[in-house]
Amino acid sequence: MEDSFISHWHDFGRAFLDGATKPSLPALLGTLGVAISIFLLFVTLLTPDFLATKGYGYFFDGPTDNYAYLTSETLRISKTAKSPQKNIVLMGASNIKEAVHAKHLEQLLQDKTKQPIKVYNLTAGGLFLWEEICLLDKIRNRFRGIVVLQITPTRRLALDRDHLSKGGITRHSRLAMYCPKFDEEMHIAGVSKPQWIGNYFLDFYKFFVVRLPALLKNVVTGPVQWSPQQAHKWRPPTQKQWERSVNHLVKWQKTYHENRDTNFEVYRRLIRYLREDGIETAFLEAIRNPAAEDLIFAKPEVVKIYQEYKSDVIKFAQEMQIPYWDLAKFANFKSEDFIDTVHLKKDKARHRYTAVLATRITDMLSTQ
């Protein structure tokens, strides 16, 4: 009796293994059927809402996939933020991402104002102004409060139009979301608008297909948590990399005069657009390693153009009636607080800077 039971299961297991491992026409047809079904599931079920809710974190290719985070987080805010409440958006590139601790800022603001203020962290390494427009366009219907917008000559005011068409903005779908204001700015800049067909997966297929292996892994291991501070894990730059980085911080002066007016116009349109929905903007100047500043400002012509930049920003901020904060001097940064020319690595320095920023935001909130 027992032998027959074992033999029965033995036959069952052998037949199962045969079916699972041997090539056959039904298996081939099944394989194609499954692949096509998954494709159809993506086409029909993958929506911005899904990415903002149940799909949050599944498309992140690790905790440093900043643009998958930005996409999901922005969509989440646009779906879930409570509009009557005043909140804060922290927006900018890696400089501000590494310099401000968003959770600590939130805690400080709640303590100071005794209000349930939320701080949304929409920062990513290499983020362009036009991408910021896209993110803000997406959240403006649900968000009320202050946008703390990083400002800097590099990648912002000195950036030329070529970056829009040649760079990653239009070619690579770094962000997977529809933003009419972004398309409008592209049109103003003379870059042809993307042709949307209206299907989320197909319109942003580059964003999704490149993350399929990560999705497969995340389905097994669970959604990924984004890591806002990443610089402490970087290797310190070599002398050559350091010099290249310093040169990069000086290079903007060549394109500043040519591009500042057009880029100030972009900011002007953005600030007015946000104001229509009761969203106020504050400019936050980027920070620099004091050791790099000594090298950057070694040449008088760089000092001259930087002073011109500062005066331009101050004038523009006054015209738009927005604050311009250059807070580095209040945080007493030392060279060893930085991993390189512009990125903070030490938590203590980050907390000092965040505290200074919290004070400024609280002052701004109290006048509103």
Next chain:
Amino acid sequence: MKKVARLLGITLQAIVLGTLLFVAVGQLVALKTDARIFFYQAF
């Protein structure tokens, strides 16, 4: 019973290979269209 077992085996094979096929085609599309994830490098 054997038929059911074989069918279950084929189903498992189809799910695994179908998923891998979808991911592989996706990777091919990514390669052909120069799609990539932007990971920030400071220097």
